[in-house]
Each structure stands twice: as C-alpha cells, then as structure tokens.
Amino acid sequence: MTAVAEQTGAWLAEFTGLATVAPWAQELRETAFQRFAKLGFPTTHDEEWRFTNVAPIARASFKRGLAAGQVTGLTGGAQAGTLEEARQHLGRLAAFDQNAFVALNTAFLENVVAIRIPHGAVIQEPIQITYNGVAGHATHPRLLIVVGADAHCTIVESYTGAGNYFTNAVTEIVAGDRAVVDHYKIQRESLEAFHVATLAAQLGRSANFVSHSISLGGALVRNDVNVVLSEGTEATINGLYIVNGAQHIDNHTSIDHAKPHGTSHELYKGILDDQARAVFNGRIIVRQDAQKTDSKQTNKNLVLSDDAVIDTKPELQIWADDVRCTHGATIGQLDAESLFYLQSRGIGKQQARSLLTYAFAQDIVDRIKVPALKDSLERILFEKFHEHREK
Amino acid sequence: MALLEIKDLHAEVGGKEILKGIDLTVEAGEVHAIMGPNGSGKSTLAQVLAGRELYVVTGGQVIYDGKDLLAMSPEDRARSGIFLAFQYPVEIPGVSNLYFLKAALNTIRKSRGEDELDAMDFLNLVREKMKLMEMDQTLLNRPVNAGFSGGEKKRNEIFQMAVLEPKLAVLDETDSGLDIDALKLVSTGVNAMRSPERAMIVVTHYQRLLNHIVPDFVHVLSEGRIVKSGGKELALQLEESGYAGLGIHDEEAA
Ligand SMILES: Nc1ncnc2c1ncn2[C@@H]1O[C@H](COP(=O)(O)OP(=O)(O)OP(=O)(O)O)[C@@H](O)[C@H]1O
Ligand SMILES: [Mg+2]
Numbered sequence: 001m002t003a004v005a006e007q008t009g010a011w012l013a014e015f016t017g018l019a020t021v022a023p024w025a026q027e028l029r030e031t032a033f034q035r036f037a038k039l040g041f042p043t044t045h046d047e048e049w050r051f052t053n054v055a056p057i058a059r060a061s062f063k064r065g066l067a068a069g070q071v072t073g074l075t076g077g078a079q080a081g082t083l084e085e086a087r088q089h090l091g092r093l094a095a096f097d098q099n100a101f102v103a104l105n106t107a108f109l110e111n112v113v114a115i116r117i118p119h120g121a122v123i124q125e126p127i128q129i130t131y132n133g134v135a136g137h138a139t140h141p142r143l144l145i146v147v148g149a150d151a152h153c154t155i156v157e158s159y160t161g162a163g164n165y166f167t168n169a170v171t172e173i174v175a176g177d178r179a180v181v182d183h184y185k186i187q188r189e190s191l192e193a194f195h196v197a198t199l200a201a202q203l204g205r206s207a208n209f210v211s212h213s214i215s216l217g218g219a220l221v222r223n224d225v226n227v228v229l230s231e232g233t234e235a236t237i238n239g240l241y242i243v244n245g246a247q248h249i250d251n252h253t254s255i256d257h258a259k260p261h262g263t264s265h266e267l268y269k270g271i272l273d274d275q276a277r278a279v280f281n282g283r284i285i286v287r288q289d290a291q292k293t294d295s296k297q298t299n300k301n302l303v304l305s306d307d308a309v310i311d312t313k314p315e316l317q318i319w320a321d322d323v324r325c326t327h328g329a330t331i332g333q334l335d336a337e338s339l340f341y342l343q344s345r346g347i348g349k350q351q352a353r354s355l356l357t358y359a360f361a362q363d364i365v366d367r368i369k370v371p372a373l374k375d376s377l378e379r380i381l382f383e384k385f386h387e388h389r390e391k
Numbered sequence: 392m393a394l395l396e397i398k399d400l401h402a403e404v405g406g407k408e409i410l411k412g413i414d415l416t417v418e419a420g421e422v423h424a425i426m427g428p429n430g431s432g433k434s435t436l437a438q439v440l441a442g443r444e445l446y447v448v449t450g451g452q453v454i455y456d457g458k459d460l461l462a463m464s465p466e467d468r469a470r471s472g473i474f475l476a477f478q479y480p481v482e483i484p485g486v487s488n489l490y491f492l493k494a495a496l497n498t499i500r501k502s503r504g505e506d507e508l509d510a511m512d513f514l515n516l517v518r519e520k521m522k523l524m525e526m527d528q529t530l531l532n533r534p535v536n537a538g539f540s541g542g543e544k545k546r547n548e549i550f551q552m553a554v555l556e557p558k559l560a561v562l563d564e565t566d567s568g569l570d571i572d573a574l575k576l577v578s579t580g581v582n583a584m585r586s587p588e589r590a591m592i593v594v595t596h597y598q599r600l601l602n603h604i605v606p607d608f609v610h611v612l613s614e615g616r617i618v619k620s621g622g623k624e625l626a627l628q629l630e631e632s633g634y635a636g637l638g639i640h641d642e643e644a645a
Contacts, residue, residue, distance in 0.1 A: 336445070341481040341535075344441045345495035345551065346469035346502070355494070359485025359534075 007058045008037045014064045014138075015107055025083060025109060032096050032106035039100040051279040051311045052222055052250040057194045062166050065137030069113045070130045077121035078153065081114035086144045093172040093200035099224070101196045105170040108140040115155075119148035119176065126154040126370050131169070133161025133193055141169040149176035149204065154370060157185045160217075161193055169197040177204035177230075182369055186377075189217035191245065198224040205259075206232040212368060214377065215241040215249055216384070222250045229290075231259040239268040240364040242384065243276035243308075250279040255297075257290040257323075266297040269364055271357060272308035282327065283315040290320050297327040302360045304334065304353075354385035392457060394419045394590050395559055400451035402439050408449070409435045411615035417559070420587040424601055424626060425594045427612035428634055433594045434478050436612070437563040440592075441475035442468050455559065469495075470502035472558030476548035476565050478594075483535040488547070491535050492517065496554055520553040524580050541568040549580045560584070561592045566600040578603030598630040613639045 015033050020026055041058040042049040074080055083090075090112065096103035113129055131141050147153055159167055167189060175181045189195045195218040203209050207230070213223055227235050241249045255264045270278045280299045301310045314327040334356050342352035361381055368374040395417040402410040409432045417423055427433055439446050440453070442465035453460040456471060463471070483491070496516075497507040508516065521528055524546050536544050545565050552560055562581070566574055581591070581604050593604060601609075601623065609625040610617045611634070619625065619637055628636070 335481075337481050338483050340441075340443050340445075340465060341477070341483065342486075342491070342495075343465035344443075344469055344475050344477075345491070345555065346466055346499040347491075347494050348466050348498065349464065351494070351498075352466075355486055355491075356483070359483065362485035 007041055010061050011036070011104065017064065018108065018110065021083065021109070024087060028091055029107050029109050032091070032103045032109075035096055036100050036103035036107055039098075039103060041100055048252065051277075052220075052248065054196075054220070054222070056220055057166060057196070060164075060166065060194070062138035063136055064108070065134055065139040065165070067111050067131065067139035067141040069111070069141055069143065070132075071113060071115070071127070073125045073127040074115070075125050076123045077118050078123045078127055079116045079118070081116045081144070081146070083112050083114070085116065086112055086114040089144055089146060089172060089174055093174065093202050094170045094198050095200075099198065101168055101222075102170055102198050105140040105142060105168050105198075109142060110140075112142045112144060114144040115146070117145075117147045117151040117153045120150045121148065121153075122151065123153040126156050126373070128156045128158065130158045130160070131167065133159070133163075133165040133167050133189060135163025135165055138166040138168065141167065143169070143171040145171070145173045147173070147175045147179045147181055150178050151176065152180040154182040155184065156370065156373060157183075159185075159187050159189050159195060161190045163190055164192040165190070166194040167197070169195075171197070171199045173199070173201040173209075175201065175203045175207045175209055177206060179204060179207045181207070181209045183209070183211040184368070184370065184373060185211070185213045185223075186373070187213070187215040187217060187221065187223075188380075189221070191217060191219060191247070193218050195221045197222070198226065201227040203227060203229050203233045203235060205230045208234045210236040211238070212364070213239040213251070214364075215239070215243075215251070216380065218247065218249070220248050223252070225251070225253040226256070227254070228256040228258055229262040229264065232261045233259075234263045235265075237264065237266045238364055238367060240270070240361055241268070241278060242271045242361070242381070243278060244273035246275050248277045250281075252279075252281045252283075254283040254285065255295065256285040256287070257293040257295065258287050259289055260291045260293070262290060263294045264296070267364070268299045269361060270299075270301040270310065271304065271360060272301065272310060273304040275305075275307045277308065278310045280310070280312040280329070281315060282313070283317065284325060284327070286318040286320050286323050286325065288319040291322045293320060293323040293325070295323070295325045299329040300360075301329075301331045302334065302357065303331060304357065357385050358382065393417060393454075394456060396454040398452045398454075400436075400439070400453060401449045402435060402446050403449055404435065404446050409446070409615050410439065412451070413615070413617060415610065415617065417590045417592065419558070419590050421608065422585065422591045422593060422604065422606045424606035424609045425592060425612055426596065426609065426626065426629060428639065431612045432615045433612055434563055437475055437478075437561045437592070437594060440468075440561055441465060441473060466498070469555075470499050474552050474555055474557030474560045476545075476552060476560065476562040478563040478567070480536050480544040480548055482537045482539075484537045486535050487532055488535050489517070489531040492551065492554060495551070499555055517554060520550055523553060523583065524550045525576055526550055542570065542573045545569055546573065546577060549577050553580060553584060556584075558588065559590050559592070561594070563594045564596065565593075566595055566597060574600065575603065598626050601626045611637060611639070
C-alpha cells in the first residue's frame with residue numbers, strides 16, 4: 001500500500017459504515033471521498049502546509065463521532081433548513097478539490113446545520129452553534145448559513161470538548177446583497193484535541209461581513225478562512241490566538257476582492273508562550289476587475305518565551321492598478337519600559353506581565369459586539385493569564 | 392537617620408559609565424533640586440533609584456529608610472514609598488488609567504498593612520486628586536498616557552504621586568514642556584504634598600520651577616558627579632551665569 005492509501009484506509013472503513021442519504025448527497029459524499037483518497041493528508045512539502053505537520057492526525061485512528069451541533073437562538077424568522085434545502089449551496093463555496101480536510105468533511109456529510117435568514121429579516125439575538133468533542137472520536141461539523149439580501153444576523157460557532165479527539169469543521173456562509181453578518185468562531189477545544197476548520201464565505205454587493213476567530217485550545221489547530229467579496233463589500237476578518245505549552249496553531253486566510261470598491265480589514269493577533277508555534281499566512285487577492293479596492297492586513301505577535309516560534313507571511317496577488325493595499329506584521333516581546341513603569345508603581349512583575357499580555361489582546365476583545373460573549377471571553381483571558389502567572 | 396543616603400554610587404548603561412561616584416544625603420522633609428547639563432546623568436540617577444535594570448550599578452551603596460535599596464525589586468521600592476515621576480512617561484495601550492491606578496494603590500496599601508480601598512472610596516479619592524490637578528475625569532477611562540499631550544502626561548505623573556502618597560518622590564523634569572499655567576498647577580500639586588515626613592528630589596533645568604517649588608538644597612551634576620551643592624541661591628546663580636560660570640561645559644555641546 002502507498003502511504004496515502006495507508007492513511008485513508010481506516011477512513012474508508014468508517015465511510016462505508018455511513019447510513020445512506022438522498023442520492024444527490026450520496027453522490028457528493030462519494031466524489032468527496034474519492035478526492036480525499038486521491039489527495040491524502042497534506043505534508044509539509046505542500047506549500048499551503050509548509051509549517052504545519054498533520055502527521056499526528058493522519059496517524060491517529062478515531063471512531064466516527066456524531067457532529068451534533070447544539071443550536072440556540074433561532075428566533076425572529078431565522079430558520080433551520082433541511083439537507084434538501086442546503087443542496088444548492090453545499091460544497092459550492094468550500095471547495096474540496098485541493099483541500100483534503102474539506103474533502104473528508106464533505107465525504108462524511110451528515111447532520112448538516114443549515115440556517116436560513118429570510119430577506120430583510122433583522123435577527124437581534126445571536127444564533128449559537130456549539131460542538132462538543134468526545135475523546136477518541138472524529139467529527140465533521142458542517143454548517144451552512146444563508147443570509148438573504150438586506151438581512152442582519154449574528155452567528156457564534158463554539159467548539160469545546162475533552163480528551164484527544166479530532167474536529168474537522170467546515171462552515172459556509174452565503175451573504176446576500178447588503179446583508180450584515182457578524183460572525184464569531186470560538187475555538188476552545190481540549191488541549192489534546194486536533195482541530196481543522198475551513199470557513200468559506202461568499203459576500204454579496206455592499207454586504208458587511210465581520211468575522212472573529214478566537215483560538216485558545218487544541219494541540220494542533222489549523223484554520224482556513226476564505227472570503228470572496230463582491231462590489232462594494234466590506235469585510236473585517238479578525239483573529240486572536242493564544243497558545244502555550246506545545247500547542248500549534250496555523251491561521252491561513254484568503255480575502256478575494258473579485259469586484260471593484262471592496263474594502264477589507266484584517267487584524268490577527270497572537271500571544272505565544274513556552275514552546276508554542278504559530279503560523280499566519282494572509283493572502284489578499286485583488287482581481288483585475290477590482291479597482292478601488294481598499295485592503296489592510298495586520299498581524300501582530302507577542303512572544304513571551306524564547307522557545308515559541310511564529311512564521312508570518314503576507315501573500316499579495318494584485319492584478320488591478322488603482323487599489324490601496326497595506327500589510328504589516330510584527331513580532332515582539334513585552335515592552336521592558338512598560339513593565340518597569342507598572343512595577344515602579346508597586347505592581348508586581350508577574351502581575352505587570354499579565355496586565356500587559358491582557359492589554360495586547362484587548363483591542364480584539366473590544367471589537368466583540370455580543371456582550372455575553374465579550375464578558376465570557378474577558379473572564380477566560382483573565383483566568384488564563386492569571387493561571388499562567390501562578391505557575 | 393537620613394531617609395536616603397547615596398554613597399559613592401557608580402552606574403553604567405550599555406557598557407558606558409554614567410554615574411561616577413554620587414554622594415547625596417536626603418532627610419525626611421527636605422526638597423533637593425538636581426540640575427546639570429544634558430547627558431550629565433540626572434535621569435540615570437533617578438532611574439537607578441527606582442530600580443530600572445537597564446542601568447547597571449557597578450559600585451556604591453544606597454540606604455533608604457534603613458534598607459539596602461539596591462537589593463530591592465522596583466515594585467518593592469514603590470511599595471516602601473519611592474515614587475519616580477518619569478521624564479518620559481510611558482504609554483500603555485490597553486490598560487486603563489483607572490485599573491492601573493487601583494492596582495497600584497491597592498498593592499501599595501496592602502504592603503503598608505492597610506485595607507484595600509473599595510471601588511467607591513477609590514473613585515472618591517481619585518476624583519479629589521484629579522480636581523487638584525485640574526484633570527479631565529474622562530482620562531480615567533483612557534489607556535495609561537496613550538494619546539495624552541506632553542503636559543497631560545506630566546500632570547498625570549503628579550496626579551499618581553498624589554494618589555500613592557510616597558515617602559520619597561523623585562521628579563525627573565516634570566516641568567519640561569509645561570506652559571506657565573500647567574507649571575503652576577503642577578507646582579501647587581507638589582507643594583501640597585510637602586510634609587515633614589516626605590522628601591523630594593526635583594530634577595530640573597530651570598530656575599522657573601524652583602520659584603514655585605523652593606528647594607532646601609541645590610546640587611549640580613556634571614559628568615556623573617555632583618560638582619557643587621548649595622542652597623536655593625545656587626540655582627539663581629546658575630540662571631545668571633550658566634554652567635560655564637561654574638567651569639562646566641555643556642556635554643552635548645562639547
Ligand atoms: N539606554 C541607554 N543606552 C545608552 N546610553 C544611554 C541610555 N540611557 C542614557 N544613556 C546615556 O547616558 C548619559 C546620561 O543620560 P541621562 O538620561 O542620565 O542624562 P540627563 O542628565 O537626564 O540628560 P537630560 O537633561 O537630557 O535629560 C547620556 O550620555 C545618554 O546618552
Ligand atoms: Mg534626563
């Protein structure tokens with residue numbers, strides 16, 4: 001057997017054990033599985049995975065778990081859709097021809113959470129979808145959110161769990177013209193878990209899309225965010241990753257300005273301690289058509305130890321000429337002068353360090369518009385940095 | 392026993408010796424002014440007293456309140472009553488003034504064996520001191536010094552001093568960059584804190600400040616040594632004839 005076949009063999013057994021679904025969905029699954037079997041898991045020779053070795057996932061064997069997303073907040077016209085309703089969108093945005101994990105997710109299509117926001121509906125309450133990982137299991141959460149034109153909504157995806165398991169999630173969001181979508185993904189997986197997730201969003205004309213990806217947990221984490229803008233679309237793609245111990249987090253984003261007058265703001269901030277490793281790769285595409293694009297990308301990293309490693313890279317593909325694109329990345333330590341200033345006022349060194357670390361994350365937390373979410377995140381971060389100083 | 396006793400203090404930064412044997416004794420209740428050309432080591436002395444590690448002490452001794460000051464961490468120095476008003480106050484985005492000052496005051500109070508102030512008492516105290524410094528209360532919710540004007544930063548330093556009530560305050564060029572009104576305000580704030588238990592070391596380039604904060608002693612620092620000490624009239628003399636009158640050349644000009 002070839003290496004690829006060895007890896008995919010175990011998944012084949014699980015795949016054949018799946019309950020059958022409607023013929024069109026079955027066909028999609030099979031195509032996806034074949035694609036997965038052909039691609040195999042990526043290796044570090046693959047440019048997209050250069051810094052992230054997924055061998056621990058490829059080597060592990062997991063039982064097939066049930067990706068049962070708990071959905072709350074379906075009010076004011078927001079509706080749960082069926083697999084049948086999802087048909088026209090599923091797999092259209094999250095392409096699986098190049099991404100083995102998306103292919104695997106699509107092959108195990110089951111329990112799709114499909115949510116539809118009708119045209120013009122303004123949904124006040126956040127719609128929350130929560131997944132809970134169970135030791136020894138692999139799950140493939142699949143989320144599809146279709147937001148009608150002029151509709152407003154807030155989506156919160158959360159991932160938690162206990163033990164060693166594998167979450168392989170795919171979220172597709174279709175936002176209609178002038179839709180306003182506020183999206184959050186809160187990844188608090190167990191520190192032994194593997195988490196691979198792709199968010200693919202297609203944004204309509206003059207739509208306003210804000211997405212925050214907060215990554216705190218997981219042993220090995222990879223997030224892909226791929227958004228495609230239309231004319232006059234405004235997209236804000238922010239992220240915060242906080243890793244320590246031997247955690248590995250890889251954030252790959254791709255912002256595709258397909259049409260003119262689009263605006264994108266991207267701010268990813270990372271805090272690394274111990275032997276943690278982080279990767280940020282920010283691709284910005286400005287198509288030939290996309291004149292008057294305004295795009296700004298920033299990646300800032302705070303490195304608290306000597307052994308933590310960050311690889312950060314912007315990747316600009318600009319085919320239009322009348323555009324404004326800026327990008328910048330920083331990697332720094334806690335500012336010695338600020339530390340001394342706090343200490344000179346009686347604040348202990350460790351407390352001063354946690355205060356400044358917390359302050360670094362503050363501007364991302366401040367942008368969270370769901371009060372309960374913001375509060376809980378503030379509490380989590382406070383505890384995290386407090387814990388850290390106690391150790 | 393003197394509150395502060397500095398004996399033959401030597402310190403270097405980046406391998407370069409800056410302080411070359413400082414001797415200075417400060418009693419409780421006294422105000423000492425330190426003057427001297429740019430680069431003579433005034434801020435180095437101030438930072439060494441506050442415990443900045445960047446400046447390496449290579450010799451000498453500092454006894455503060457009967458303790459070996461140089462063996463103490465910066466936070467312990469602050470907790471035992473030392474306060475440095477920075478020449479260049481640091482901007483700290485993401486940490487609000489209010490949170491910062493409350494954390495500072497409560498750790499200092501705890502180490503003095505006092506109870507922590509609750510939110511209401513703290514706010515009342517802070518409001519009273521802000522009024523004294525004519526500071527806008529909205530500054531409380533802003534990050535520490537971030538986006539403050541030069542004058543606001545200096546006033547914020549004196550405001551912090553008023554809240555923390557140190558035993559020994561070292562004011563490093565708190566007058567620089569202040570207009571006449573702000574200077575008066577800062578001086579009033581400082582004078583209000585003069586007391587028989589409290590000592591101050593005031594670093595300045597100008598007599599102007601010393602008209603408001605009248606010192607008991609004036610010292611001239613040059614090339615890392617105190618080359619002349621006297622009463623308040625020494626500052627006036629310097630104003631008249633400059634450092635050259637003392638046979639000192641300006642180091643940056645040299
Ligand atoms: N971090 C540093 N690295 C290298 N040299 C330094 C550093 N800080 C200060 N120095 C040098 O030490 C010397 C004394 O500086 P210091 O700031 O103590 O002078 P000062 O008397 O306070 O001057 P000023 O009146 O301009 O504030 C100067 O030559 C300065 O360049
Ligand atoms: Mg100075």
